[in-house]
Amino acid sequence: MTYQPNRRQIAAVKKHERSVLRQWEREQDLSWLSGAEFPSLAALGLPWWQLLPLAAYVQFRTWRERVTAxxxxxxxxxxxxxxxxxxxxxxxxxxxxxxxxxxxLQRAADHNG
Incomplete structure (x- = not known):
């Protein structure tokens, strides 16, 4: 007897594959050329003292992405x-x-047009 996954397992695998693909697409994105940054942390609606560690992490990650780019x-x-x-x-x-x-940095088409 061979193993056959049920519908839930297949759906879970497909969902995981989609999330991995979206993550890969974000990593391959050239949005750093336009200066795109992280969204505002104020939208989370948390008190300022709870946002400090998250803000520090986001700033560090932004700087690290700039260095890598x-x-x-x-x-x-x-x-x-x-x-x-x-x-x-x-x-x-x-x-x-x-x-x-x-x-x-701007692309030549963006700069001239």
């Missing part, structure tokens, strides 16, 4: 930058920025 940007070649519509000079300038500064 700038490292990846510095590693891109001239052809890859051209494919993304980014000027190599702008990319070099952005890659040298400190982690506490928000992204100022």
């Amino acid at each position: 700038r490292q990846r940007l510095a590693e891109l070649g001239r052809n890859a930058l051209h494919d993304l519509g980014i000027d190599p000079g702008q990319a070099a300038f952005e890659a040298e920025q400190p982690f506490w500064r928000p992204h100022s």
Whole structure:
């Protein structure tokens, strides 16, 4: 006799696969080029003292993502930058920025149009 999963198990696996796919799509997103940040913590409706640890975590994660994004940007070649519509000079300038500064890089199509 072979094992056959029931409908609940199949649905749970599919739900997990969708959530993993959404997470992967977010990680592959180039929204860091537009300077997108985390949503406001004030929307949670918690007292300020309960938001402090969460705010510190969000700030640390934002800074870490900026460092990673700038490292990846510095590693891109001239052809890859051209494919993304980014000027190599702008990319070099952005890659040298400190982690506490928000992204100022714009794609050539966004900048010219």
